Amino acid sequence: MPDAPSGQPQPFLLGVISDTHGLLRPEALVALAPAQHILHAGDVGNIEILEALSAIAPVTAIRGNVDLYGPCAELPETELVEVAGKLFYLVHSIHDLDISPxxxxxxxxxxxxxxxxxxxxxxxxxxxxxxxxxxxxxQLPVTVALVAITPTTLDAKILPII
Incomplete structure (x- = not known):
């Protein structure tokens, strides 16, 4: 993420992760370490993943199609959350988008x-x-994302982690 110009406030950093399927790689924790809030877009696979992420920052998570049993099944299907003054809508599959953003x-x-x-x-x-x-x-990459939030912009970056 770019540094804020001198005298400007630093952007709020939002970490975004999805489809962990029960595996939280150490590289994901390193990549998300600067995050001030983390969103998990489903297919968590093990509630301990959310507990580990919450050691970095507050976490908002939804369930995905593999989260059928145990504590992950109790996560909401979708979530609307305000982060740094912006509204974020989480839905596991974009094909299930059920609102007009x-x-x-x-x-x-x-x-x-x-x-x-x-x-x-x-x-x-x-x-x-x-x-x-x-x-x-x-052959898909293994990735997470960071979003730098300012009052006027959202600057998203995909980060390969392995």
Missing amino acids: SAAGVAAVISGHSHSPSIETRNNILYLNPGSAGPRRF
Whole structure:
């Protein structure tokens, strides 16, 4: 993330992770260490992952399609959370988006499920999939994301972790 110009406040750093599938890599913890809040976009796989992430920063998490049993099954299916004055909507699969982000005043939609990292802006709304931080699938990279939040911008970056 770029440094703030001299005299400007530092951006708020939001960590974004998804599809851990029960595996929290040490590299993910290192990459997310600067985060001041962490969003987990589902397919947690083991509630201990959220406990480990919460040692870094507060965590907001949703369940994914593999979170069918135990404590992870009790996570909400979607979540609307305010972070640093911006609204973030979490949904595991973007295909299950059940709101109008612009009508809801959402600054960003966070999803996972596909294991394919992506950053896109549509109608001034950030659509971010941090990719998968868990077991490698196919030839897809293992990634997390950081979002630098300022009063006027969201600057998302995908970070390969292995």
